[in-house]
Amino acid sequence: MIKARAAVLLEPGQDPQLTDVELRGPVGDEVLVRIEAVGICHTDITMASLAGRTPMVFGHEGAGTVVAVGPQARRGVGEQVVLTFASCGACDNCTHERPAYCDQSTNLNMRGSRRDETSALRLDGAPITGGFFGQSSFATHAVAGSRNAVPLPDGFDPVLAAPLGCSVQTGVGAVLNVIGPVPSIAVFGAGAVGLSAVMGARIAGAKTVIAVDPVAERRALAAELGATITLDPTAGDAAAEIMSLTGGVAGAVDTTARPDVIASAVGVLASRGTLAVLGLGAPTAELPVTLIMAKGLTVRGVVEGDSDPQVFIPQLARLHAAGELPLEKLVSSYAFDDFGAAWAAAKAGTAIKPVLLTGR
Structure with missing residues (x-):
């Protein structure tokens, strides 16, 4: 022993x-x-x-x-x-x-x-x-x-x-392995997983990266890591603001596991957009089924970034070595x-x- x-x-x-x-x-x-x-x-x-x-x-x-x-x-x-x-x-x-x-x-x-x-x-x-x-x-x-x-x-x-x-491969993988290269992504929740998704969105080449979080310091860090827009959900209707600014995003990532946030994330998707659901929390959430059908949306559960870790973690290490994944932040x-x-x-x-x- x-x-x-x-x-x-x-x-x-x-x-x-x-x-x-x-x-x-x-x-x-x-x-x-x-x-x-x-x-x-x-x-x-x-x-x-x-x-x-x-x-x-x-x-x-x-x-x-x-x-x-x-x-x-x-x-x-x-x-x-x-x-x-x-x-x-x-x-x-x-x-x-x-x-x-x-x-x-x-x-x-x-x-x-x-x-x-x-x-x-x-x-x-x-x-x-x-x-x-x-x-x-x-x-x-x-x-x-x-x-x-x-x-x-x-x-x-x-x-x-x-x-x-876990957290970095989950967030980055949700973007690189599931949502893929799209012009716009909204990330709900700027903890370790959400901020990793922000970095993944930047790596994937998204021109518009929106981070939604009530904590000012986390929004500031999201901007440092690649978010082009940050929103405080306690200061107004973040979903309405996203729609006003973009007309709808091609991809969204939820890390909060809150039913109201998940429903909002579905609502900001553009036609044929994809929501990646990552958070562990509420077991159920009400979703706008008519909107999902009418716009051809995808709501996709994602575990561990959809990754094969023996392949994806070395890829993440290379991204860090190239300066694309500033983990130290x-x-x-x-x-x-x-x-x-x-x-x-x-x-x-x-x-x-x-x-x-x-x-x-």
Whole structure:
């Protein structure tokens, strides 16, 4: 067993607490990764608030170095990797390069591991729930599968690599992989995913990029990252303003998961426009079906940027190296011992992308 330190959700309704844990070594195609940086995503916060299987370790934007491998692992000791979502590799979607829609996605990502001898994590000698998104990387070490450990270029800063595992690939991928090159895009919500979508829209060559967010600092950052128009939805009817300025946009991205915002996003689409729905929140929303039919609109759910991470994350790394993806503008770094402060900043939205440094 390997001694490690992790942020463990000990009781439902509480925040995770740093404590000592143990990990078994990697088996099969698994790898053991020394985590050097890990991002906090709102999915972690949402799922922690709903968790019933405590103790449990969350975290799904880990980056670090492979220090041990199982006998069938497709990664080598010493490789720098970023950890992303898990997929089975065998279902129809996986074999057709659509792993974000893996038939086993819910089991492999949201539910975590079984609390038996197969669990990689132990607390006080007893197995606990790990395997969140195939990693549980709120820890100094994490066990992951070869499929969700993506190699990075030599020297890539793990602090900047961590958000590629989820939030950045989700936002950029929604534009590059789903909406595609269009003249105009509106992004609702300017958190880490929304700002990534703004960068994706600029990379895709959109001439008009609209960012809608109530927080002035986030609107300012959106403008810095490529938004040509920013709107405060609390200052007036943002949808009406978008229609007045553009007559309708070719693409829209919703990261809020608010039913009223999703309906507004549909309403600002031009004929044959596409709305990418990314947020995790409200399970249902009323949509203007007559308008969708009359204008030939597409409302498209998008998971993890519609990406094959083994292909798309290296593409994102190249975009960063070319200066097209300034990840450093999203990140606020925290020492791992300051997990509580980072978690609070993520919950309050005072940091766009908190990233924990776990001992580099």
